[in-house]
Amino acid sequence: MTNFPAFVSHCALLARFELYRLVGSPRGWFALGAFSVIWYFLLRYPIFEASVQLQQPEVQGMLGRVFGMVGLHNLLNWPLPELSVYWLITLLLLPLVAVLTSADQTASDRSRGTLRFLTLRTSRSAIVLGRFAGQMLVQALLVLLSLLATLALAGWRLGSLPLAAFEHALIVWLNLLIVLAPFTALMALCSALVRSSKLAISLAIVGSGLLMGLLSTLIWYWPDFLWLLEYLPGAQLPLLLGEQGWNTLQYAALPLAQTAVLLTLAWLVMKGKAL
Amino acid sequence: MTALIRAQALSKKFGSKTVLDNLNFSLEAGDPIALIGPNGAGKTTLFSLLCGYISPSAGQLEILGHKPGSSSLFGRVSALPQDAQLDPNFSVQTQLEFYGRLQGMNPATAKAETARVLALVDLADNGKQKATALSHGMRKRVAIAQALLGQPELVMLDEPTAGLDPVNAMQVRKLIASLSKEATFIISSHNIFELERLCGTVLYLEHGRLQQQQPTHQQGVAGYLTVQLEPGDNQRVQLLLSQLPGVQKVELLQKNEFGLCYDRELCPDLDLTVLALLRAEGLPYRQLTLGRSLEQQLFSVVNG
Numbered sequence: 223m224t225n226f227p228a229f230v231s232h233c234a235l236l237a238r239f240e241l242y243r244l245v246g247s248p249r250g251w252f253a254l255g256a257f258s259v260i261w262y263f264l265l266r267y268p269i270f271e272a273s274v275q276l277q278q279p280e281v282q283g284m285l286g287r288v289f290g291m292v293g294l295h296n297l298l299n300w301p302l303p304e305l306s307v308y309w310l311i312t313l314l315l316l317p318l319v320a321v322l323t324s325a326d327q328t329a330s331d332r333s334r335g336t337l338r339f340l341t342l343r344t345s346r347s348a349i350v351l352g353r354f355a356g357q358m359l360v361q362a363l364l365v366l367l368s369l370l371a372t373l374a375l376a377g378w379r380l381g382s383l384p385l386a387a388f389e390h391a392l393i394v395w396l397n398l399l400i401v402l403a404p405f406t407a408l409m410a411l412c413s414a415l416v417r418s419s420k421l422a423i424s425l426a427i428v429g430s431g432l433l434m435g436l437l438s439t440l441i442w443y444w445p446d447f448l449w450l451l452e453y454l455p456g457a458q459l460p461l462l463l464g465e466q467g468w469n470t471l472q473y474a475a476l477p478l479a480q481t482a483v484l485l486t487l488a489w490l491v492m493k494g495k496a497l
Numbered sequence: 498m499t500a501l502i503r504a505q506a507l508s509k510k511f512g513s514k515t516v517l518d519n520l521n522f523s524l525e526a527g528d529p530i531a532l533i534g535p536n537g538a539g540k541t542t543l544f545s546l547l548c549g550y551i552s553p554s555a556g557q558l559e560i561l562g563h564k565p566g567s568s569s570l571f572g573r574v575s576a577l578p579q580d581a582q583l584d585p586n587f588s589v590q591t592q593l594e595f596y597g598r599l600q601g602m603n604p605a606t607a608k609a610e611t612a613r614v615l616a617l618v619d620l621a622d623n624g625k626q627k628a629t630a631l632s633h634g635m636r637k638r639v640a641i642a643q644a645l646l647g648q649p650e651l652v653m654l655d656e657p658t659a660g661l662d663p664v665n666a667m668q669v670r671k672l673i674a675s676l677s678k679e680a681t682f683i684i685s686s687h688n689i690f691e692l693e694r695l696c697g698t699v700l701y702l703e704h705g706r707l708q709q710q711q712p713t714h715q716q717g718v719a720g721y722l723t724v725q726l727e728p729g730d731n732q733r734v735q736l737l738l739s740q741l742p743g744v745q746k747v748e749l750l751q752k753n754e755f756g757l758c759y760d761r762e763l764c765p766d767l768d769l770t771v772l773a774l775l776r777a778e779g780l781p782y783r784q785l786t787l788g789r790s791l792e793q794q795l796f797s798v799v800n801g
Contacts, residue, residue, distance in 0.1 A: 225568055228568065228571075228601070229568075232599060235595070235598050235599060239595055243586065243587075246587070246591075247586040247587060248586070249586050331584070334581070334582045334584070334585075335578060335580055335581030335582050336581065336582065336583060336584050338548065338550060338576075338578040338581040339578070339581060339583070339592075339596060339640075339643060340596075340599070341548075341549060341550070341566065342548065342571070342574065342575055342576055343571050343572065343596055343599035343600050344571065344599050345566075345568055346566075494552075496545070496550060496551045497545075497550040497551070
């Protein structure tokens with residue numbers, strides 16, 4: 223890259239345009255509406271009901287024993303039960319949501335020819351990185367909104383919120399962004415490989431299934447390769463569920479490295495693609 | 498001085514099919530340049546290489562001294578790519594302003610530039626509309642407008658008037674003619690008469706090879722006159738024309754169109770002599786052209 227400031231500026235403009243896609247287009251409004259409805263039901267039923275149940279000593283005791291057996295006893299130590307349930311739900315749910323919502327980073331623009339207009343003005347590397355950053359920006363905003371709603375729900379139940387709740391919400395937010403980054407980067411790669419978001423989603427699901435099948439077969443015959451499973455996107459999720467507080471960030475290196483590798487692959491694919 | 502475009506041993510293959518074969522040419526900035534060739538000749542492939550959409554299989558290609566797609570060319574080279582469409586989720590204005598921002602303009606300049614280029618293609622009132630709400634011709638004009646954002650030095654237009662009605666096609670031709678002092682245009686088209694009017698140089702591609710590179714009017718002063726008349730007795734006209742002093746040969750090119758080969762030294766004012774003859778014989782004419790038409794230049798050489 224001969225002009226680094228221009229590259230950074232292009233990435234920022236592309237990322238901001240993705241945010242504008244969310245708030246400035248009917249398609250974005252529809253997505254925001256769907257997001258609000260889904261989160262209303264998640265907050266109203268699983269999160270609210272479970273947090274009420276978690277206040278019961280007998281439920282706490284039973285869950286403590288169950289979670290203790292699978293190494294998740296820390297789930298009950300969050301300052302707010304709402305955050306415990308939020309943490310559990312989002313860690314399991316949001317990676318899938320990220321795969322579904324960030325599938326169209328470049329695919330339909332390439333199919334439509336819009337990338338031909340863009341590449342006359344900015345580099346393919348800026349498009350890959352800018353679109354990825356844009357998706358992360360959108361996800362950061364949506365996760366923040368859902369976290370604020372969860373805190374509001376807890377505040378409504380308790381009448382006030384302990385200061386630790388805000389600190390833990392910040393930890394959850396940072397962790398979720400780190401968790402979502404490799405899945406979003408995976409979709410940057412899939413989107414660069416095919417010409418529609420549906421194909422990108424199919425490729426991600428089928429590709430992950432095939433990879434898991436291959437690894438399982440490999441490990442079946444050569445159990446020494448079991449460690450390979452620890453390097454797949456999301457491999458740190460069970461460990462994260464068992465942690466709490468700033469300790470959770472100890473698992474950040476792997477997803478960040480996975481993100482870097484997947485984005486590099488996406489850039490290489492995009493660089494060699496005919497537009 | 499750096500050439501505008503320089504191609505050396507440029508080839509492009511798709512699988513085993515050679516689409517462009519060992520092209521060598523150099524183009525300077527100036528009058529519009531025509532890219533002509535039959536379907537499948539490799540025109541769009543050459544455009545795609547020039548825009549950096551695809552990479553050559555062999556050889557070298559430089560625009561203003563840089564590889565196509567280089568960041569040094571952002572904002573300096575623009576194009577109307579064939580079949581490319583804007584994002585259907587945003588208004589035309591939003592997208593053109595965004596392109597302006599990517600070209601380094603501040604928000605106010607990008608907005609003003611967008612208004613300027615939309616006015617150039619007569620779409621000043623359509624900026625708020627989405628591309629999907631526009632007709633095919635309007636979408637084409639929007640795509641031309643995006644190519645004019647900023648101050649590009651080279652504007653490449655792939656079939657700029659294809660699909661436009663005659664009035665809009667004429668407006669686009671006028672626009673190119675009026676802007677050709679500010680930027681060098683490369684225009685690919687099947688409309689040979691359009692290119693003849695607009696362009697100073699022609700590249701003729703056939704079967705992926707560069708058959709000719711020449712000025713559009715190169716042979717115009719080399720002893721040839723094209724005369725188009727109102728319908729009449731062609732045999733009589735051909736006889737009358739062939740009897741003029743200095744005329745070596747009279748060809749019936751098409752219905753009522755004659756080509757006169759003549760010796761320029763013997764008869765430097767043959768055009769005036771022909772006009773006098775036509776007037777004296779009461780033969781109304783439609784057009785008198787010094788030299789061969791571009792169509793004749795290209796196909797008389799290519800086809801024999």
